[in-house]
Amino acid sequence: MAKFDLFQFVPFRLNRLAAEVSAALSDEYQVRYGLDIPEWRIIATLGFRDDACSAQFISQCTRTHKSTISRAVTALLDRALIERVENEDDRRAFELRLSAKGKALYEELIPRLLSKERDILSCLTAQERKDFAAALGKIERSLDLVQTRHGQKADAY
Amino acid sequence: MAKFDLFQFVPFRLNRLAAEVSAALSDEYQVRYGLDIPEWRIIATLGFRDDACSAQFISQCTRTHKSTISRAVTALLDRALIERVENEDDRRAFELRLSAKGKALYEELIPRLLSKERDILSCLTAQERKDFAAALGKIERSLDLVQTRHGQKADAY
DNA sequence: CTAAGATAGTCTCATTTGCAACCATCTAAA
DNA sequence: TTTAGATGGTTGCAAATGAGACTATCTTAG
Numbered sequence: 001m002a003k004f005d006l007f008q009f010v011p012f013r014l015n016r017l018a019a020e021v022s023a024a025l026s027d028e029y030q031v032r033y034g035l036d037i038p039e040w041r042i043i044a045t046l047g048f049r050d051d052a053c054s055a056q057f058i059s060q061c062t063r064t065h066k067s068t069i070s071r072a073v074t075a076l077l078d079r080a081l082i083e084r085v086e087n088e089d090d091r092r093a094f095e096l097r098l099s100a101k102g103k104a105l106y107e108e109l110i111p112r113l114l115s116k117e118r119d120i121l122s123c124l125t126a127q128e129r130k131d132f133a134a135a136l137g138k139i140e141r142s143l144d145l146v147q148t149r150h151g152q153k154a155d156a157y
Numbered sequence: 158m159a160k161f162d163l164f165q166f167v168p169f170r171l172n173r174l175a176a177e178v179s180a181a182l183s184d185e186y187q188v189r190y191g192l193d194i195p196e197w198r199i200i201a202t203l204g205f206r207d208d209a210c211s212a213q214f215i216s217q218c219t220r221t222h223k224s225t226i227s228r229a230v231t232a233l234l235d236r237a238l239i240e241r242v243e244n245e246d247d248r249r250a251f252e253l254r255l256s257a258k259g260k261a262l263y264e265e266l267i268p269r270l271l272s273k274e275r276d277i278l279s280c281l282t283a284q285e286r287k288d289f290a291a292a293l294g295k296i297e298r299s300l301d302l303v304q305t306r307h308g309q310k311a312d313a314y
Numbered sequence: 315c316t317a318a319g320a321t322a323g324t325c326t327c328a329t330t331t332g333c334a335a336c337c338a339t340c341t342a343a344a
Numbered sequence: 345t346t347t348a349g350a351t352g353g354t355t356g357c358a359a360a361t362g363a364g365a366c367t368a369t370c371t372t373a374g
Contacts, residue, residue, distance in 0.1 A: 004201070004204065004205055004267045004271070005205060006198075006201045006202055006205050006219075007218075008290075009201075009270070009271075009274065010178075010274055010277070010278060010290070010293070011175075011178045011179060011182050011270075011273075011274060011277070012198075012201070012219075013293050013297065014171065014174055014175040014178055014293075015175045015178075015179060015194075016219070016220050016297075017171055017175070017293065017296060017297060017300070018168075018171040018172045018174070018175035018176075019175075019220065020220070020300050021167075021168045021171055021172075021300070022168060022172060024300070025168050036360085038360095038361095041163075041169075044161070044163045044166075044169070045163060047161065048161055048162060048163050054322075054323090055322075055323065056321080056322060056323080061164075062163075062169075062173070063173050063176065063177070065361070065362055065363085066322080066323070066324090067323090067324075067325080067361080067362070067363085067364090068360085068361060068362075069323090070322095070323060070324060070325085071324090071360090071361090073323090074324090087322095090321090090322075090369075090370070091322095091368080091369060091370085092321070092322040092323070092367095092368060092369045092370070093321090093322050093323080093369090094322085094323080110161045113166070113168075114161070116168075117166065117167055117168060120167070120168070120296065120299070120300070121167060121296070122299075123295045123296060123298070123299035124292055124295055124296070128288070128291075128292055128295070131285070131288050131289075131292070132288075132289065132292040133165075133167070135281055135285055135288070135289040135292075136167070136170050136171075136174065138280045138281055138285070139174060139277065139278070139280060139281070140170065140173075140174060141280070142277070142279075142280035143174070143177050143178070143181070143277070193330090195330095195331095211352075211353095212352075212353065213351085213352055213353080222331070222332055222333085223352080223353070223354090224331080224332070224333080224334095224353090224354075224355080225330085225331065225332080226353090227352095227353060227354055227355085228330095228331095228354090228355095230353095231354090244352095247339075247340070247351090247352080248338080248339060248340085249337095249338060249339045249340070249351070249352040249353070250339095250351090250352050250353080251352085251353080315374105316373100316374085317372100317373090317374090318371100318372085318373085318374105319370105319371085319372085319373100320369100320370080320371070320372095321368100321369080321370070321371095322367105322368085322369080322370095323366105323367090323368090323369105324365105324366085324367085324368105325364100325365085325366080325367100326363105326364095326365080326366100327362105327363090327364090327365100328361105328362090328363085329360105329361085329362085329363095330359105330360085330361075330362095331358100331359085331360075331361095332357105332358090332359085332360095333356105333357090333358085333359095334355100334356095334357090334358105335354105335355085335356085335357100336353100336354080336355080336356100337352105337353090337354085337355105338351100338352085338353090338354105339350100339351080339352080339353105340349105340350080340351075340352095341348100341349085341350075341351095342347100342348090342349085342350095343346100343347090343348085343349100344345100344346085344347085344348100
């Protein structure tokens, strides 16, 4: 039989780890604030950027399907956590931004999530964390996952 | 606004990276062999272990829901890639093992997947790969994701 | 200007998945 | 024993998701 250890296989480990970490965080945004993952990603993207952005942008940079984003946008609009205005320049698109209520939620949620992240990574030394993040970055770049500031993939230029 | 960068947020990066890596691998087991992820996990687990194991074991150590495993087992039985025999000691449970056909598929698939994994990690130096794997291991252990040889979580003792 | 193709976003449909009820069997305690 | 609870596995159902069609709008080539 071929020598193979599923538990040493990096793709498997990444999947399992990502699922577990997501579950650990979901207590915060899901149980506490009733957000699912796509909704949380929209809040996070809008909160991170000062200016408004389109659903398309969010879809691209979070690598989430546009139909999933569309549904989550509708849900967030219903809860008045975000606002949507027609784009003057392109009337197919909308500008999305956090509402005051959405900003408040964002401000409250972020510290909790960062704290969870710290917990999860607290098993690594500072140097190990740095190296780990650097390795993630390298893999992301080699898989072409990195976005520029304008939300286009780097190779789109 | 709270200082927060979604693209520096490790849980998000893990999710995105895991999805992307899975997609890169699925060409091999999905397109080429018609296996979905749960099916591939079963094949991998059975191939890795010489002796038979239960659906429960596979479910636990791959962290995949038992109903998902149950359905995938049925599909693999239909394709005669695995075999199932009643367990003498516990007649609720079944012993699962690869069939000859399943073993052949396993032997063919594994080198392809390992090669893909190598490709994905080829952006790291040997030392970086080692450190990366070590960091994954530490996080897994701190999240209690590690299984013993007998398929029980370490803290189950 | 017009036509052809690209793009933003929504919607429907099929697939996947988790949850939970369920059955059969096992274990332990009275 | 008998009975209550735990466990292995299956199945029905509902929620989540991606694919892809579709509308409306934009862009570009002629």
